[in-house]
Amino acid sequence: MDRPPVVTPRHRTFRAALRWGAALALVALSAFVGHQLSQQTGLARMREAAEHRLDMIATGLDAELTRFDYLPALLEMTPVVPALLRSPGDPALSDAANRYLAGVNATTRAEMLYVLDAGGTSLAASDWDQPGTTVGQHFAFRPYMIDALAHGRGRFYGVGITSRRPGYYLSYALRREQAAPGVVTVKINLEDNESAWRKLPGDLVVVDQRGVIILSTRDDLKFRPLLPMDALQRAEVLRARPYGTAPLEPLQWQRVEALAPGVDLLRIDGADKLGTTRTLRHAPWQLIALDDMGALRVGARNAAVTAALGMVALLLLGVTLWQRRLAERQKLANQAALQAAHDSLESMVVARTAQLHAAQDELVQAGKMAALGQMSAGLAHELNQPLTAMRTLSESAAILLDHRRDDDVRGNLKRIRDMVDRLARLTAQLKTFSHKQQLQRVPVVLAGAIAEAQVIVAGAQQKYGVQVEIDLDPPQLAVMADEAALGSVLVNLMRNAIEAMEEAPQRLLRLEGRLHGDGRALLTVSDTGPGIRDDVVPHLFEPFVTTKPAGSGLGLGLMLCAQLVRAMDGDLQAGNRAGGGAYFAVELPAAGLE
Numbered sequence: 001m002d003r004p005p006v007v008t009p010r011h012r013t014f015r016a017a018l019r020w021g022a023a024l025a026l027v028a029l030s031a032f033v034g035h036q037l038s039q040q041t042g043l044a045r046m047r048e049a050a051e052h053r054l055d056m057i058a059t060g061l062d063a064e065l066t067r068f069d070y071l072p073a074l075l076e077m078t079p080v081v082p083a084l085l086r087s088p089g090d091p092a093l094s095d096a097a098n099r100y101l102a103g104v105n106a107t108t109r110a111e112m113l114y115v116l117d118a119g120g121t122s123l124a125a126s127d128w129d130q131p132g133t134t135v136g137q138h139f140a141f142r143p144y145m146i147d148a149l150a151h152g153r154g155r156f157y158g159v160g161i162t163s164r165r166p167g168y169y170l171s172y173a174l175r176r177e178q179a180a181p182g183v184v185t186v187k188i189n190l191e192d193n194e195s196a197w198r199k200l201p202g203d204l205v206v207v208d209q210r211g212v213i214i215l216s217t218r219d220d221l222k223f224r225p226l227l228p229m230d231a232l233q234r235a236e237v238l239r240a241r242p243y244g245t246a247p248l249e250p251l252q253w254q255r256v257e258a259l260a261p262g263v264d265l266l267r268i269d270g271a272d273k274l275g276t277t278r279t280l281r282h283a284p285w286q287l288i289a290l291d292d293m294g295a296l297r298v299g300a301r302n303a304a305v306t307a308a309l310g311m312v313a314l315l316l317l318g319v320t321l322w323q324r325r326l327a328e329r330q331k332l333a334n335q336a337a338l339q340a341a342h343d344s345l346e347s348m349v350v351a352r353t354a355q356l357h358a359a360q361d362e363l364v365q366a367g368k369m370a371a372l373g374q375m376s377a378g379l380a381h382e383l384n385q386p387l388t389a390m391r392t393l394s395e396s397a398a399i400l401l402d403h404r405r406d407d408d409v410r411g412n413l414k415r416i417r418d419m420v421d422r423l424a425r426l427t428a429q430l431k432t433f434s435h436k437q438q439l440q441r442v443p444v445v446l447a448g449a450i451a452e453a454q455v456i457v458a459g460a461q462q463k464y465g466v467q468v469e470i471d472l473d474p475p476q477l478a479v480m481a482d483e484a485a486l487g488s489v490l491v492n493l494m495r496n497a498i499e500a501m502e503e504a505p506q507r508l509l510r511l512e513g514r515l516h517g518d519g520r521a522l523l524t525v526s527d528t529g530p531g532i533r534d535d536v537v538p539h540l541f542e543p544f545v546t547t548k549p550a551g552s553g554l555g556l557g558l559m560l561c562a563q564l565v566r567a568m569d570g571d572l573q574a575g576n577r578a579g580g581g582a583y584f585a586v587e588l589p590a591a592g593l594e
């Protein structure tokens with residue numbers, strides 16, 4: 001007959017490590033998937049919004065750049081302009097042309113309108129009566145003048161020579177008078193467009209054919225090239241002077257990743273931006289919408305934390321159900337063992353009266369096995385308490401995330417971590433009891449141990465409306481104890497006291513700590529319940545002795561508390577208070593803290 005395989009402690013440790021590893025892997029995978037889904041969805045929304053902004057801005061800017069195309073024909077049909085080109089030194093013609101250009105400019109609402117002869121000298125201008133007028137200025141070096149004479153029209157963005165204000169120049173050659181051709185130039189002010197763009201979300205820049213930002217919703221980016229200029233570009237800039245006296249300091253502009261055609265992840269002066277690019281139809285420029293990635297990444301991190309917490313909650317629920325199933329199976333096995341022992345005892349009493357001593361030995365052994373099973377069920381109940389608290393904290397963390405209370409979420413995560421540590425210490429105690437090893441006694445601050453216990457019994461406290469008072473003198477009073485064992489004792493005593501006050505008119509749980517005797521500390525847990533029956537007090541710390549209704553308790557909690565306290569070189573006593581209610585006094589060695 002084959003024997004079942006022997007499960008050694010090493011095998012159990014390996015299986016536990018595998019389960020913890022699988023759980024951590026599931027949590028990490030959930031966080032990763034939540035992060036990726038949130039980031040991809042956020043990127044899609046940002047791209048759609050940026051493309052909508054670019055459609056609107058590009059349409060408006062193209063319309064602004066083409067709405068003056070009718071001016072050459074208008075000025076050629078006006079007698080005063082051709083006459084001025086033929087007789088540039090006539091004062092009367094100059095005055096008439098100046099006034100005519102001022103009137104046309106007032107109607108078209110351009111920033112400036114002026115006429116130049118073939119040599120690039122301004123003969124008349126709409127600002128003829130303003131300080132810094134262009135009349136008489138020489139502009140033959142400007143690209144818009146050169147292109148107009150060579151190709152019939154020119155376009156140029158630059159800072160004005162006299163006004164020092166940037167603008168977009170449109171130039172048109174006037175060729176009806178072949179003997180004295182001239183050029184009419186319109187300057188458009190695009191700074192109003194910049195002001196309108198600042199009201200839109202995100203940032204926007206316009207990059208010219210040299211790779212220099214000429215329009216921007218951020219002043220610190222204006223007139224800065226995306227990349228350092230080469231010698232040829234610098235020579236051209238020096239000749240045409242399009243950027244005035246700007247230092248042209250290059251940006252730290254880096255394309256990190258191409259996400260889609262015209263959509264890139266950029267790093268600008270150390271900050272990550274989503275860049276969406278659109279090319280204008282009527283100018284050699286590019287519109288680039290820049291959106292900050294900070295909010296997107298915060299949202300992705302929050303989604304990752306939420307997904308991880310959701311998986312933790314599911315895992316905790318699974319562990320809880322698994323523990324409950326194990327407890328039920330153990331309970332049924334214990335009942336079957338007790339019934340078998342009872343049946344065996346009855347048959348032995350009837351059939352073998354002469355072997356009473358042997359039958360009694362077997363009954364004792366069966367009782368020991370039953371006690372061991374009941375103790376296992378009690379420990380499973382103790383494990384379920386912090387698991388319930390952890391589930392409450394994880395649900396609270398999800399609500400806090402919705403309200404963006406990140407600090408409170410971190411606090412809940414720390415409490416969950418502490419609960420996990422407590423579960424590990426409680427399960428480690430099973431090995432301690434089975435091998436009869438000594439508990440690890442270290443200095444434990446009572447205030448901290450009580451606070452941890454309060455978290456576990458908070459549900460019962462709220463359910464029964466119990467008020468808690470804590471009086472420690474001194475406040476930093478500490479004892480030499482095993483932290484997990486002391487926590488288990490406090491939780492058991494506090495929960496018993498809370499449940500004892502279910503029907504009490506006044507429900508007050510008081511914990512009082514004092515130095516007691518030579519190097520000892522005394523912690524008293526008292527309640528305002530009905531107290532303990534006098535016939536029960538002497539047997540209170542014996543197995544299966546309980547004052548709770550049938551089915552509500554196993555009668556093992558106080559016995560375990562007494563054993564734990566004795567293992568820590570302490571003593572546990574109980575009694576009734578003179579004013580009503582019960583008390584439990586835990587005496588332990590005091591610890592001196594710096």
